[in-house]
Amino acid sequence: MNRSAMDLWVGIFVAASMVAxxxxxxxxSSFSGIRAEDTYRIAARFDNIGALKIKAPVRSAGVLVGRVASIRFNDETYEAEVEIRVDNRYRFPKDTFASIYTAGLLGDQYVGLEPGGDEQYLADGDQIVKTQSAVVLEKLIGQFLFSKAAESQADSASPPR
Amino acid sequence: MTRLAVVFAAVFRRIGRETIDRVWRLGYASRFFLALLCRSGAVCARHRLLFREVWFSGVLSLIIILVSGLFVGLVLGLQGYEILQRYGSAQALGTMVALSLLRELGPVVAALLFASRAGSAITAEIGLMKTTEQLKAMDMMAVDPVARVVAPRFWGGVISMPLLAALFSAMGIFGGWLIGVVLIGVDDGAFWSSMQASVDFRHDVWNGLVKSFIFGAAVSLIAVFEGYDAEPTAEGVSHAITRTVVTSALAILALDFVLTSFMFRGVS
Known part of the structure; x- marks a missing residue:
């Protein structure tokens, strides 16, 4: 079998595509999907998860440490059960605090983990007890308006000095 | 009144005939595809033939793919910047260019170009072979034309298409970078890091490759089938080439919708 100019061109074509x-x-791109074997599962219950989605990032001190694996509604406690997969490299104390934050003003929501002071660490299948729900903007505005209204009512009710 | 009835009957007869004809051809194409797959073993034994087809449909399409990719990227960079800077998020330019190229434009536009550049040439080649009775002559010499002529062309297209799509996307991203970073002055680091943060290899790059592989198989099959099925006249071959380009374009766009709807649904 002899080499020919065609082989050279096919070689260049294949090499260029490999480079591409x-x-x-x-x-x-990045291999953002942490492999399932390198993670451990932690469950957390929230009263309200807002717009949290599956595959949402889990951050601690702003660093990506895991991803949300599944979200279920528990119809006995009427809470949202969120399963988190945390990278094996990171350990968190038992009394870690999980809260749902929003990235930026209108960004996607993510789970933040704030480590506590416990000497024992969370293991596969453990549950985070202390959680804080997502801030729902409508609720916040409603509370603000309500408190304003209450304030002005209190002002008008108080006797003039 | 009776004249109207006659016209209607003629119209309906024609619609019916066309429909039956299409279904007939679809069945024939499926049988042809099966036969093609069964007789593809010879391609491995005679990889020289396959090499020639990769050269013919891959290497010769290289220039048009690279140049179009570059220009698509340049346009994406310009338009994307124009829109994104209104919302003060010009840093997301890299993400926008990369995602739209990898998920949709890369596979689809590369496949459309491939269909009109290589698909039409394959149809013309096989159609002319049929017209000049070369296929019949092969049959007479106990050389199977499906294994000797059709299968290498089909597999050459299937192999070339994902490689071409990858080159198209890479070239487009380079074009977007050229416009965004070099010409307009978006921050270089933000361009690449925002791109890396939101493009996932398995989800975006890999799915794009799978898409282009499927498009490659569809276009190659349509091209070799139309050539093989062409009416052996000059007019028949020209019709077959037209049909290759039209059917391929429709198939690519329809397949793209189907593939996108179950590849990228639900997960942002």
Whole structure:
């Protein structure tokens, strides 16, 4: 079998595509999906998860440490059960505090973990006891208006000095 | 009154005939596809033929794919910047360019170009072989034309298409970078890091490749089938080439909708 100019061109074509793929893999994208084997599961119950979605990031001190794996509604406690997969490299104390934050004013929601002071660490299948629900904007505005109204009512009710 | 009835009857007869004809061709194409798959073993044995087809449909399409990719990227960069800077988020330009190229434009536009550049050439080649009775002559010499002529062209297209789509996307992202960072002055670091943060290899790059693989199989199958099924006249071959381009374009766009709807649904 002899080499020919055609082989050279096919070689160049394949090599160029491999370079393009490598560029797409290394420079353009990231393997953000932490592999399931390298994680442990933690459950957390929230009164209200707002607009939290599956695959939402889990951050601690702003660093990505895991992802939300599943969200279920528990019809006995009427709470949302959120399963979190945390990277094996990171350990959190038993009394870690989980809250739902919003990235930016209108950004996506994520779970924030604030470690407590316990000496024992959360293991696979454990549950976070202390949680804080998402802030629902409508509720917040409603509370604000209500308190304003109460204030002005209190002002008018108080006798003039 | 009776004249109207006659006209209606003629119209209905025509619609019926066309429908039956289409279904007939679809069945024939499916049988052809099966036969093609069964006789593809010879391609491995004679990889020289396959190499020639990768060269023919891949290497020769390289220029048009690269240049179009670059220009699509340039346009995306300009338009994307124009829209994003209104909301003060010009940093997201990289994300926008990369995601729209990897998920949709890369596979679809590369496949459309591939259909008109390589698909039409394959149809013309096989159609002319049929017209000049080369396929019949092969049959007479106990050389199976499906294994010798059709299968290498089909597999050459299937192999080339994902590679071309990857090149198209990479070139487009380079074009977007050229406009966004070099010309307009979006921050270089923000461009790449926002892109990396929101493009996932498995979800976006890999699904785009799967898409282009499926498009490649569809376009190659349509091209070889139309060539093989062409009426053996000059007019028949020209009709077959037209049908290749039209059917491929429709198939690509319809398949793209179907694939997108179950690849990228629900997960942002």
């Amino acid at each position: 793929l490598l560029f797409l893999a290394l420079k353009v």
